[in-house]
Amino acid sequence: MIQSLLSRPVQKVPDSVRFAGRVLFLAEDPDVVRRQLDGEDIPFDPSAPVGSSAHPALRDNISTDEITPAYICYYFDETLGDFPYLGLKCGEEFPIVRGSVRKGNFVASVSGKRRGKGSSREQSPYAEMMAGIRLVIAENIERIYRENCQNLGVFTSTDFDLIDRVRRGEEIPLSEFTAHEGGITRGIIEYGGLFNYNVARLQGKVEVPTVATPPRPMTIAEKIFARHWVVDAAAGEIGIPAVKPGDQGFVLTDIRFSHEYVTPMSAIFFEQLVGPDEPVNDPSSVFFFRDHLTFLDQVMRPEHREMGLLDVANQLEAKQRTFAEAKGIRLYGQLDKRLNLHGAITAAGSEAICHSKILEAHALPGQIIIGSDSHTPHAGAVGCVAFGVGTTAIFNSWITRDVRVEVPKSFKVVVRGEKPANITAKDFMLEILRHPYIRNGEAIGQIIEYAGEAVSALSVDERATMTNMAAEVGAFTGIIAPDQKTVDYLVRQRGMSESDARELCAGLYSDEGAEYVKVIEIDAASLRPMIALPGDPGNGMYVDELPGEVTIDIAYAGSCTAGKKEDMDMYARVFSEALSRGEKVAPGVRCFIQCGSREVFQYCQERGYDGVFDAVGATFIEPSCGACINAGPGVSRTRDDVTISAINRNFPGRSGPGQLYLASPYTVAASAIAGRIVEWHAEGETHDVASELANV
Numbered sequence: 293m294i295q296s297l298l299s300r301p302v303q304k305v306p307d308s309v310r311f312a313g314r315v316l317f318l319a320e321d322p323d324v325v326r327r328q329l330d331g332e333d334i335p336f337d338p339s340a341p342v343g344s345s346a347h348p349a350l351r352d353n354i355s356t357d358e359i360t361p362a363y364i365c366y367y368f369d370e371t372l373g374d375f376p377y378l379g380l381k382c383g384e385e386f387p388i389v390r391g392s393v394r395k396g397n398f399v400a401s402v403s404g405k406r407r408g409k410g411s412s413r414e415q416s417p418y419a420e421m422m423a424g425i426r427l428v429i430a431e432n433i434e435r436i437y438r439e440n441c442q443n444l445g446v447f448t449s450t451d452f453d454l455i456d457r458v459r460r461g462e463e464i465p466l467s468e469f470t471a472h473e474g475g476i477t478r479g480i481i482e483y484g485g486l487f488n489y490n491v492a493r494l495q496g497k498v499e500v501p502t503v504a505t506p507p508r509p510m511t512i513a514e515k516i517f518a519r520h521w522v523v524d525a526a527a528g529e530i531g532i533p534a535v536k537p538g539d540q541g542f543v544l545t546d547i548r549f550s551h552e553y554v555t556p557m558s559a560i561f562f563e564q565l566v567g568p569d570e571p572v573n574d575p576s577s578v579f580f581f582r583d584h585l586t587f588l589d590q591v592m593r594p595e596h597r598e599m600g601l602l603d604v605a606n607q608l609e610a611k612q613r614t615f616a617e618a619k620g621i622r623l624y625g626q627l628d629k630r631l632n633l634h635g636a637i638t639a640a641g642s643e644a645i646c647h648s649k650i651l652e653a654h655a656l657p658g659q660i661i662i663g664s665d666s667h668t669p670h671a672g673a674v675g676c677v678a679f680g681v682g683t684t685a686i687f688n689s690w691i692t693r694d695v696r697v698e699v700p701k702s703f704k705v706v707v708r709g710e711k712p713a714n715i716t717a718k719d720f721m722l723e724i725l726r727h728p729y730i731r732n733g734e735a736i737g738q739i740i741e742y743a744g745e746a747v748s749a750l751s752v753d754e755r756a757t758m759t760n761m762a763a764e765v766g767a768f769t770g771i772i773a774p775d776q777k778t779v780d781y782l783v784r785q786r787g788m789s790e791s792d793a794r795e796l797c798a799g800l801y802s803d804e805g806a807e808y809v810k811v812i813e814i815d816a817a818s819l820r821p822m823i824a825l826p827g828d829p830g831n832g833m834y835v836d837e838l839p840g841e842v843t844i845d846i847a848y849a850g851s852c853t854a855g856k857k858e859d860m861d862m863y864a865r866v867f868s869e870a871l872s873r874g875e876k877v878a879p880g881v882r883c884f885i886q887c888g889s890r891e892v893f894q895y896c897q898e899r900g901y902d903g904v905f906d907a908v909g910a911t912f913i914e915p916s917c918g919a920c921i922n923a924g925p926g927v928s929r930t931r932d933d934v935t936i937s938a939i940n941r942n943f944p945g946r947s948g949p950g951q952l953y954l955a956s957p958y959t960v961a962a963s964a965i966a967g968r969i970v971e972w973h974a975e976g977e978t979h980d981v982a983s984e985l986a987n988v
């Protein structure tokens with residue numbers, strides 16, 4: 293507990309609010325936008341025909357990428373106020389330039405359907421707020437963007453009648469923004485944001501709605517929520533008998549982590565709102581990672597370099613590092629440059645990608661883990677509830693150690709039977725992602741629980757591929773109940789005693805009669821190697837169904853999803869087989885292997901995999917997110933480049949402008965050798981990787 297906050301004056305915002313400033317309509321017509329930036333207040337009459345001069349058509353589907361493109365997110369302070377809507381595409385033009393919104397004295401921003409879709413980046417509403425926008429009005433607003441607005445104190449509404457009232461300078465009752473909200477959200481709006489609300493909560497000034505769900509059969513995730521439920525934050529009272537979907541409250545976290553894209557902005561919030569010299573609550577359970585941008589200097593576009601963005605991006609590293617040092621927080625940082633097998637100096641990588649290290653070294657069954665990244669569910673492979681949150685939620689968790697939740701509904705995917713030898717967890721996921729329940733968006737925000745013999749047969753590394761890709765499902769998180777494989781993993785990986793590991797897993801299973809809104813069954817034995825066509829991980833099909841030959845230019849084997857020890861075993865197996873046949877990476881194909889952590893890198897060195905990768909013609913690079921986030925070797929350069937990749941998502945532009953196919957580690961490695969997308973077939977069940985490697 294940060295004592296100074298207990299005596300900090302905190303009060304609700306006034307009962308009514310007046311928005312003094314202009315209204316900016318984010319219109320489809322770039323001229324309409326430009327005229328407003330030049331000072332004209334355009335008419336807006338919703339009863340007039342759409343597209344007429346009295347009712348300009350508004351942009352729908354404005355993503356957070358358009359509000360703040362990724363390179364803008366290298367900024368992490370009020371400078372962001374120069375940039376809102378820089379990526380806004382109106383027709384074929386981008387009418388908004390640096391500083392134009394801030395100069396225009398706008399206080400409200402209006403658009404059409406699905407405002408704020410896409411990534412959870414809080415830089416978007418923060419950039420708007422720093423440019424003067426205090427109210428966002430849209431036909432409908434995406435959940436995470438809306439929560440981020442509320443957490444920051446930016447008002448949101450779907451009521452277009454507010455536009456004229458804002459323009460007339462009317463006092464608008466606060467109740468108009470809180471009327472349909474639950475107790476916690478209402479409180480956050482009334483206190484002007486999550487931070488003030490939390491200060492008031494810690495001081496006992498707000499009553500968090502009580503949850504009194506009677507005992508009921510629960511899923512494993514619900515049990516974990518119930519164990520961590522905050523009953524009285526001030527008294528440290530934690531845990532209730534049961535929860536059900538829809539219950540709202542706060543849960544105590546065991547681990548909180550963030551990476552360099554988010555930590556600096558959270559740190560600025562902490563320093564400004566809490567105080568630069570105040571301590572972080574329980575720093576031993578907070579972790580920082582320098583993992584996303586360590587290779588950025590190798591791939592940054594020249595025009596961005598000329599804008600000075602490399603220096604700006606490097607500030608992210610510096611800010612995170614100095615904040616970690618000041619607060620005594622463990623930082624998994626950037627590696628020094630080192631020599632490769634040929635004695636050349638390699639670029640510096642990262643100690644570890646956040647998800648990889650959290651699973652390798654920290655996550656335990658039954659924990660609640662929050663991270664500043666959508667793939668935080670990775671750690672659900674050992675039976676935790678792990679989920680991604682925004683910047684303000686991370687910063688608040690440094691104060692309170694807890695996080696706001698609404699218990700999600702759960703659905704179950706049962707993978708039965710025995711999988712063929714060339715099928716992996718990635719193939720399971722590409723099959724699951726093309727299921728109509730997922731493709732139609734019905735799973736959004738739910739918890740996906742994986743079960744069945746084929747899941748039980750997977751190692752923890754492979755299970756992590758499935759929980760990691762709960763992000764692509766659109767789920768709140770993914771989880772697998774711990775079992776003997778989990779116990780063995782904790783003993784082997786963490787040096788834990790078997791009895792301690794078993795004790796951690798006690799009671800962590802879903803009860804008979806637990807509630808699932810949907811159960812999907814998959815027969816593992818019927819699966820064949822999968823591929824996801826460019827554009828979306830849900831574009832799955834069997835490799836043997838590809839309509840024609842797909843030649844490749846790049847094979848990328850790495851990331852948090854596919855840079856684990858078992859993934860390396862798979863790449864090494866396929867490549868060592870190729871070498872024994874006298875084959876190498878196909879001419880014209882660039883192949884990259886990138887581990888999730890130094891621990892995995894050393895594992896490869898101990899087994900001689902680095903020699904295999906080198907001999908086969910693949911480039912073995914230091915750990916980092918790299919090409920997965922369009923920031924390292926393996927990115928495409930042109931629209932015509934074709935990549936096969938073991939990463940988790942292939943949205944347009946994710947890894948460069950080219951066409952990106954997703955596949956399993958086996959398929960990626962086999963395709964690198966063939967020079968086109970092919971399946972891999974095991975060379976018999978008695979295949980001995982170790983002896984083949986000895987012959988390399």
Ligand code: SF4
Nearest residue numbers: 667851852917920921
């Ligand atoms: S490897 Fe890719 S998916 Fe994983 S944390 Fe990094 S950027 Fe995100």
